[in-house]
Amino acid sequence: MDTAEAERTGPEGPAYRERRAGRTLALRTAALLLAGVSVVVVCRAADTDGITPVPQLLAFLPWLLAPTGLALLLALFARWRTGLVWGVALLGCVAWFTEPYGRAADPAGGPVAELRVMTSNVEFGRGTDSLIDAMRQRRPDILFVEECEYGCSRALRDAFGGSGGVYPYREAVEGAGSDGSVVMSRFPLKGSAGVRGTMGMPGAVADVRGHAVRVQLAHPMPPLPGQLDVWRRELGELRDYAAASREPTVLAGDFNASQDHAAFRRLLDTGLRDGARLAGSPRTPSWPAGTTPEFGAQIDHVLVSPDFSAARAAFLRIDGSDHRALVVDLTLHRRG
Secondary structure, eight states: OOHHHHHHHSTTSHHHHHHHHHHHHHHHHHHHHHHHHHHHHHHHHTTOOOSTTHHHHHTTGGGGHHHHHHHHHHHHHHTOHHHHHHHHHHHHHHHHHTSOOSOOOOOSSOEEEEEEEEEEEOTTTTTHHHHHHHHHHHOOSEEEEESOOHHHHHHHHHHHOSTTSSOOEEEEEOOSTTSOEEEEESSOEEEOOOOOOSSOOOEEEEEETTEEEEEEEEOOOOOOTTOHHHHHHHHHHHHHHHHHOOSOEEEEEEOSOOTTSHHHHHHHTTTOEEHHHHTTOSSOOOBSTTTTTTSOBOOEEEEEOTTEEEEEEEEEOOTTOSSOEEEEEEEEEOOO
16 A cells, blocks of 8 residues: 555545544434334333324334334444444334234134125215225125215215115214214114214114124324324223223224324223234235325224124225225124
8 A cells, every 4th residue: 555545544534534424424323213213112112102203103113114224224334333232122122013912812602794894084075986986896784984074975875875775874973074974884773972073983883683783983183293182082082982882893994093002002902803903914004095005004993892703804995085995804703
């Protein structure tokens, strides 16, 4: 090595300083990524949803593997041993928490009835026409529709309602924008009080081939900054509904929450089980529709009491909506 090269690459040379600056930047970036992911993981481990932006990031917990992996590569480049250990531990924690939450055992009693349930958020009614097409193809027995404003409600009634229609029974909260919601059924419905919320959440008791089944639409407020207390309270109202139920129950809709939210896990702790998980799709994203299935969160659910098993779950594109519809085939079992 000649003198000029030694001066350029030595401890005082510009090439050395450039490498050191690059490693410093890599270390700082890795530390920032690891710290951010760690906050979310600690909240998940502590069974709390924290404050903004933690609830929003918790919805995408499995995808935090990506920034954690990037942080590991940067720590390797920076030769930061602490960062490497931190990153590996964090990867393990994220992977651990991506496992499905809640029970999944099959009911003990024999089958007594089968039914197909469908839930769809049609985004202020924009997905109504596509939903009608999907209903004709999939032919659900009970349908839950969120953000079904006046025009959506009227279109569904015209297409399927009335005494001679495919879905002669319905319970609805009529409203504009996101406030309206509809439950439609092939089975007779007896209206119930529903669940209180900012947006409509109608409920009923369905006569499913001689068996009373409580059906309740879920559509709590999303966890927007400044609205976390409302989101928690309305998920709490749904939890109270589930905890008070003594009959077979189907609770379906847009929960604006995933299994990685503590407020949603408390719902599952009442004994309800996630139909998509029972059918083998515990992490299939339903929102935002524009990036699913490659990226997203499962915030649309069909939750069922332990009286039910689930055979199949399908997530359907609904043109005009930012949510995919969810269809689950259920079997009601005799209580053991």
